[in-house]
Amino acid sequence: MRNKLKSVLLLLILSSLFACNSNVVFDKNKQLENAVWKSSDIVKFTVPLNDSVQPYNFYINIRNSTDYKYSNLYLFIKTFYPSGKISVDTVECYLADNEGKWLGKRSGKVVDNRILFRRAVQFRHTGTYSFEFEQAMRVDELSGIKDFGIRIEKFEREK
Secondary structure, eight states: OHHHHHHHHHHHHHHHHHHHTTTEEEEEEEEOGGGEEETTOOEEEEEEEOOSSSEEEEEEEEEEETTOOOSEEEEEEEEEOTTSOEEEEEEEEEOBOTTSOBOSEEETTEEEEEEEEEEEEEOOSOEEEEEEEEEOSSOSEEETEEEEEEEEEEOOOOO
């Protein structure tokens, strides 16, 4: 009887965790070796998207150490569309305010940031999209960036 109760509780907990993230289409982070992002390193993600009508929120995930010496991070973003089209963006991600206070969620010497890159964007073609990210900070080795990733979730209009 006790094992059945434990199994039911575990099932309820797991299903509630997955229900909270039902809008998440893609969420992946890649660890940067020794928390150093070299200018020659390209972080790549391949994302299958099969709904050309649904709007999505597109986030950039950055985990940095408090030893990171900048308040921002510039990125070059290259998007490869299923149609063969390629687009290139440059974006600045703010990691600290003007007084140097970290903007993300801090745990010890690590700061987690989820930065909205595109709100309610529609991917007009179904198929596989590829995203390539390069750090664009004008230094060959950028120290203090531990992980980098993206998150794409279904956009829901506020009610």
